[in-house]
Amino acid sequence: MVNRVKLGRNLVIPLALFLLSLPSNLWGQFIEPPGGSDEVYENYASELYKSYSQEFETIKHYDDFGNYLVEGLDVFELEQRRPGVGRLIKYKYYRNYFNNLVISQDTYKGFATSLIVGDAVRTKFTSLTLDRSRLNGVRWDGATRKNQFTILGSRLSSPIIMPIEQDLQVTSISVSQQWPRYLFGGHWKTEVGDILKLGATYLNLSQIKSEEESKERNFLKGDVTEAEPREIYLRFTDDSPESDWGALIYGPPSAILTYEEGNVRKRMAIEAIPERETTYPLEVNGEDSFVFTYPIKWEEDVVAISVDFAAVVANDFQISAAHAYAAGINPDSLTDNTFFKVYERARGDVHDQSNKQVVHIRYGLDTGISIYGIDFQAYLGGLEIKGEYLINTRHSKYPLLPGDRYTEKSKAWYVHLKTRQGPFTLGGEVFRVDPDYATSLDIYSREAYLSPYSPASDTSGGVHDWLVDDNDDNDRYPDGWPFWSSGTGDFQSLFYGRNGWEVWNPENPKPDAGIFPGLDENNDGIPDDDQNTNNIIDYYEYFMMYYRDPPRFDFGDDWNNNGIIDSREDDVKPDHIYDPDLKGHHLFLSLRPFRDMDFTLGRIRQEQIAGGGQNFINYGKLLYKLDFPRYGKVQLYHVTKRVQDDIPNPTFQFPEGPAGFISFTQSEFTLDPVLMRNSVVHTSYVGTQFLGIRGLNVENNLKSDVNRMRTTPYHEKATIEYWGGVHKIDYNLKPLPRLTISPQLKYRWEWEQENLATEEDETLRHQYWVMPILRIDYELTPRTIIRAGLQGDPFFLDDKAFMHRYRNKLDPSESQNARIFKAMVTQAADYFGYKVYFNAGFEIQRIRFLEDPDKEPDYSNIWVTVLAGW
Numbered sequence: 001m002v003n004r005v006k007l008g009r010n011l012v013i014p015l016a017l018f019l020l021s022l023p024s025n026l027w028g029q030f031i032e033p034p035g036g037s038d039e040v041y042e043n044y045a046s047e048l049y050k051s052y053s054q055e056f057e058t059i060k061h062y063d064d065f066g067n068y069l070v071e072g073l074d075v076f077e078l079e080q081r082r083p084g085v086g087r088l089i090k091y092k093y094y095r096n097y098f099n100n101l102v103i104s105q106d107t108y109k110g111f112a113t114s115l116i117v118g119d120a121v122r123t124k125f126t127s128l129t130l131d132r133s134r135l136n137g138v139r140w141d142g143a144t145r146k147n148q149f150t151i152l153g154s155r156l157s158s159p160i161i162m163p164i165e166q167d168l169q170v171t172s173i174s175v176s177q178q179w180p181r182y183l184f185g186g187h188w189k190t191e192v193g194d195i196l197k198l199g200a201t202y203l204n205l206s207q208i209k210s211e212e213e214s215k216e217r218n219f220l221k222g223d224v225t226e227a228e229p230r231e232i233y234l235r236f237t238d239d240s241p242e243s244d245w246g247a248l249i250y251g252p253p254s255a256i257l258t259y260e261e262g263n264v265r266k267r268m269a270i271e272a273i274p275e276r277e278t279t280y281p282l283e284v285n286g287e288d289s290f291v292f293t294y295p296i297k298w299e300e301d302v303v304a305i306s307v308d309f310a311a312v313v314a315n316d317f318q319i320s321a322a323h324a325y326a327a328g329i330n331p332d333s334l335t336d337n338t339f340f341k342v343y344e345r346a347r348g349d350v351h352d353q354s355n356k357q358v359v360h361i362r363y364g365l366d367t368g369i370s371i372y373g374i375d376f377q378a379y380l381g382g383l384e385i386k387g388e389y390l391i392n393t394r395h396s397k398y399p400l401l402p403g404d405r406y407t408e409k410s411k412a413w414y415v416h417l418k419t420r421q422g423p424f425t426l427g428g429e430v431f432r433v434d435p436d437y438a439t440s441l442d443i444y445s446r447e448a449y450l451s452p453y454s455p456a457s458d459t460s461g462g463v464h465d466w467l468v469d470d471n472d473d474n475d476r477y478p479d480g481w482p483f484w485s486s487g488t489g490d491f492q493s494l495f496y497g498r499n500g501w502e503v504w505n506p507e508n509p510k511p512d513a514g515i516f517p518g519l520d521e522n523n524d525g526i527p528d529d530d531q532n533t534n535n536i537i538d539y540y541e542y543f544m545m546y547y548r549d550p551p552r553f554d555f556g557d558d559w560n561n562n563g564i565i566d567s568r569e570d571d572v573k574p575d576h577i578y579d580p581d582l583k584g585h586h587l588f589l590s591l592r593p594f595r596d597m598d599f600t601l602g603r604i605r606q607e608q609i610a611g612g613g614q615n616f617i618n619y620g621k622l623l624y625k626l627d628f629p630r631y632g633k634v635q636l637y638h639v640t641k642r643v644q645d646d647i648p649n650p651t652f653q654f655p656e657g658p659a660g661f662i663s664f665t666q667s668e669f670t671l672d673p674v675l676m677r678n679s680v681v682h683t684s685y686v687g688t689q690f691l692g693i694r695g696l697n698v699e700n701n702l703k704s705d706v707n708r709m710r711t712t713p714y715h716e717k718a719t720i721e722y723w724g725g726v727h728k729i730d731y732n733l734k735p736l737p738r739l740t741i742s743p744q745l746k747y748r749w750e751w752e753q754e755n756l757a758t759e760e761d762e763t764l765r766h767q768y769w770v771m772p773i774l775r776i777d778y779e780l781t782p783r784t785i786i787r788a789g790l791q792g793d794p795f796f797l798d799d800k801a802f803m804h805r806y807r808n809k810l811d812p813s814e815s816q817n818a819r820i821f822k823a824m825v826t827q828a829a830d831y832f833g834y835k836v837y838f839n840a841g842f843e844i845q846r847i848r849f850l851e852d853p854d855k856e857p858d859y860s861n862i863w864v865t866v867l868a869g870w
Contacts, residue, residue: 074172075102076117078138078155080180082219086210087176090160113142119159120476123152125187127577128390128412129201129371129439131468133476136160137183149188156205156465157181157445179225179445181207181465185371199375205465206368206395207443221405222368224397225444229323230334232294232307232363234272236284239318240612242648244713245351246285247317255294258305260402265305270294284317296323306404307363314356316612319344321363323399338444339462341366345435349612362406364396369441371467373412387415392437410434414578425590435581435610439467439574440482468574472517473527479570517568537654542791542804542820542845546728546746546773550656553703553724553748555637555685559604559617561676562649563705570652570667581608584615597624606647613647635687643679648672658769658806658814675720678710695732701725717757720764724750738779746771766809772802783828787841792819818847837867 061069075094080086094100100119105112120134137154158175185203192198206222217223234253238246252272259266273293284290296304311319320340343361373390390412397405414431445463469478516527529538529548538544556565573579588602604617619641627633652667683705690698705722709715728746735741749768755761775789792804803817824841845859 078153080155080182080208080210082208082210082217085176085178086155086180087174088155088158088160089172089174091172111142111144113140115140122476123150125150125201125203126199126375126388127468127575128388128433129373129467130185130187130203131471131575133469133471133478146191147189149186151184151186153182153184155180156183157207157463178210179207179223180210181205181441181443181445181463183465183467195379197377200373201375201390202370202372203467204368204370205441205467207445217401218405220368220370221395221397221407222366224365224367224399224401224403226401227323227325227335227338227365227399227444228298228304229296229307229363229399230298230326231337232296232321232323233337233340234292234294234309234311234361235289235320235322235340236291236311236313237289237318237320238285238287239316239345239610240349241286243316243349243351243612244285245315245349246283246288247346248314248353248356249280249282249284249290249317250312250314250356251280252292253309253311255310256308257297258308258404259297260303260305261301268297270296270307281314303402304398304400305402306398309361309363311359311361312356313346313359314353315346315350316348317344317346317359318342319359319361321361323363325399338365339442341442345610346612347610348608362404364398364403364406365444366394366396366441367443368395369393369438370395371439382421383417383419385415385417387413389413390437392434392439394436394438408436410436410438412437412578412580423592425592426588427590428585428587430585431578432583432609433576433578433580437580439576441465466574468576470572470574472570472575474517480572517570540658542818543773543775543789543822545769546730546744546771549726549748550654552722552750553701553726555635555683555687555703557621557639558683560615560647560649561617561643561645561681562651562672563675564651564653569649572650572652572669581610583607583609596626598622608647611647615645615647616643617645618642631692632689633687634689635685637683637685639681639683641681643676643681645676646674648674658808658816674714675707675709677712677714680708680710682706682708695734696729697731698729700727719755720752721755722750722752722765724748740777742775742777744771744773744775746773763810768805768807770803770805772804780825785826786823787826788821788823790819790821792817794819794821813849813851815850816847817850818845820845831868834868835870837869838864839867840864 058071058073060071063069073093074089074091075098076091077087077089079088094102101121102117104115107113116139117137119136121137121139122133123135123139124131135152135154136156136159137152139150139152141150142148155177157177157180160173160175183203183205185201187199187201189197189199204220206220207225208219209217209223209226232255234255236247236249252274255270255272257268257270259268271294273295275291275293278290282290294307296307309321313319320342322337322340324334324337326334344359346355348355370393371390372393373388375386375388377386378384392410392412394408394410395405396408397403412433414429416427416429418425418427441464443463443465445461464482466482470480471478473479516529526533530536531538531547532544534541536544538548539550551565551568552563554565554568556567558565560566560569562569584604584606586602586604588600590598590600592598598621600619600621600623602617602619602621604615604619606615608614619639622636622638624636625633626635649672651670651672653670654667683703685701685703687701688699690696702725703723705720707720709718709720711717726746726748728744730742730744733741733743747768747770750765751763752765753761753763771791772793773789773791776787778786780786793802804819806814806816806818808814820843822841822843824839827838829836829838840863842862843860845857847857847859849855
């Protein structure tokens with residue numbers, strides 16, 4: 001009994017301590033829903049009521065280590081899993097609230113950093129590596145006093161381009177891809193003392209397969225599109241179809257198929273099937289081609305690893321290959337073949353069989369490229385040196401997962417030197433860019449995804465990705481880009497398409513639409529040849545034509561000898577400092593005897609490594625500019641050059657016409673006639689401006705080109721002469737403080753003729769314009785101006801009147817007289833912090849063609865516009 005009492009006493013204290021240690025909510029616990037015991041009355045009489053968010057659905061965000069970041073919303077997400085499907089998501093807030101650009105910046109103890117996510121991020125490393133005006137992706141920049149770096153990444157396939165002109169109504173745009181193509185890389189630059197700047201670049205562009213991961217896959221080298229060949233086609237063409245000699249084939253190329261059967265590698269020969277019966281050696285010339293077909297053995301237990309070809313060829317050959325693969329589940333039903341990839345080209349334009357050789361080709365599709373190298377700038381006393389050295393590694397693979405991989409390397413490099421000693425400047429450059437060096441990648445893709453937010457739908461077929469834009473006018477939009485016509489039309493050819501953003505759209509005008517290289521002298525972001533941004537070239541638009549002239553009336557260097565000033569060319573090539581397949585040097589010596597005069601002697605030697613063309617120039621150049629304050633200026637320019645240039649340089653050019661409605665969307669692809677194969681060319685320009693009388697402006701410009709062509713296999717001895725002139729005078733008269741009267745008169749003419757040694761002379765161009773203009777500006781109030789203009793005689797349209805005239809001596813049907821009247825009122829106002837301009841007016845045009853008086857395209861226009869700015 002006593003023991004029991006002691007036991008009970010001994011249990012009291014531990015039991016009491018246990019009960020005290022229990023959570024307090026165990027005491028008197030009620031049977032209620034959670035939170036029922038915490039009822040609190042809410043009153044909003046003195047505390048502001050907070051409504052539920054109608055626009056933002058915020059949540060708390062943590063990183064992958066559990067660290068709290070922010071309470072907010074999703075904006076952008078890029079994810080790539082292996083294995084798994086990569087996805088890119090852009091939420092509506094990315095477009096609607098951040099305008100497709102998010103920037104984060106930070107600085108700490110001399111280190112500055114910036115993170116950028118955007119749809120159009122201007123990005124340039126060097127012109128031979130990366131130069132994109134609208135990179136869609138992510139970049140991280142950092143800088144210290146002596147070092148700078150950039151790291152970037154972009155999914156080039158279906159990158160989701162959100163239209164900035166309209167808000168996004170859906171929650172987000174998401175695109176997932178099984179075969180994405182990624183660009184990533186970086187650039188680093190450092191300063192060594194005050195004399196040397198060093199830079200290093202690495203870039204990788206490749207296609208990967210998201211859903212699978214195996215030892216056969218490689219993120220850097222890329223994954224091959226799995227399109228198992230059933231037939232391979234080997235095509236022979238003339239590498240220079242414009243020449244008189246082509247390629248020689250000495251017999252059907254041999255082919256060896258390597259395959260695995262039961263984990264054992266075996267080899268077998270494949271018989272070539274020519275496209276037609278023929279004899280050897282076979283010559284392929286001009287636009288002709290010859291194709292051999294090789295059927296590939298296919299069995300369920302047989303896995304092809306590689307196919308190797310050997311061909312005996314000579315002269316100016318080009319060898320390309322493509323293949324057809326099974327369509328769907330039927331192994332006997334073949335698709336259209338992939339695009340032809342060029343594997344081998346002859347070095348030079350050979351025609352004497354001196355380069356007879358055996359060419360070996362390993363068949364595969366491209367999967368990726370890597371570009372890496374260094375650049376430098378040095379200042380040693382009075383010597384300036386800069387250069388760059390780059391290696392391009394191109395990866396390809398036989399189109400099966402276990403197929404063999406191949407790697408090809410090409411190089412590009414250049415060095416510039418320049419030194420000044422007194423009035424002399426001595427300089428030079430030496431360079432070489434291999435034929436296979438490219439800042440682009442052509443992939444055969446089987447991704448079949450259509451997206452309205454991508455620049456082009458990636459369907460089964462060729463896809464062209466590039467790292468360097470063709471952006472000759474250096475604005476926010478590339479001029480265009482090459483593309484493969486996938487699935488329809490001639491899908492075996494790489495086409496060039498003009499960028500739709502460069503096309504003027506009246507409903508959505510762009511500030512720098514149109515492609516006018518080198519024509520923004522006032523740096524206002526508006527092309528000088530379309531200053532009023534109405535899609536009509538100013539030198540063909542009434543009234544505006546007084547201030548502008550076609551490019552051929554201007555002067556400047558033309559070192560590729562296609563008749564277009566180099567700074568004004570709109571070509572179809574990436575903006576590399578040197579084109580691929582080119583090597584050579586340039587040496588020059590300049591003398592500056594006076595401050596405004598430069599005289600230069602130079603020598604240019606350029607040769608195509610594979611193409612066989614050349615551009616040899618010896619030249620002398622004089623440039624003299626003299627300004628007379630308050631009186632005017634004089635400009636003199638002359639170049640004499642001895643030229644041997646047979647490399648064509650096509651361009652886009654605007655069509656010619658009298659005046660009116662020639663829009664800059666109508667530029668046409670124009671071939672280079674290659675008129676300086678063996679020539680002595682003299683180009684001269686004289687320009688004067690007189691401002692010695694207040695309110696008076698008198699300008700006279702004269703230009704001449706004389707091309708003395710020597711006999712070549714392409715043309716006989718001849719001389720082509722061009723003369724053109726612009727003469728104008730205008731005077732600003734102010735009879736009243738608010739009234740300005742401006743009479744203007746301009747005469748523009750040009751004449752071109754070819755003088756042949758054995759035939760009659762031929763006039764190539766002969767036309768002139770007479771432009772009498774009267775303008776009146778009246779300030780009704782300090783903010784309201786009335787403007788009116790008359791171009792041509794106000795009463796008559798015949799030749800006796802003082803008319804606007806255009807005469808074309810070669811095509812009189814285009815000759816015409818015209819009368820144009822335009823009036824407008826402009827009023828400026830301040831409205832809620834904005835500067836608002838109202839512009840209303842009307843225009844009447846009357847045109848009479850001399851040979852067809854009934855053809856009178858009269859025109860009238862009434863407009864009202866409202867502009868708002870800051």
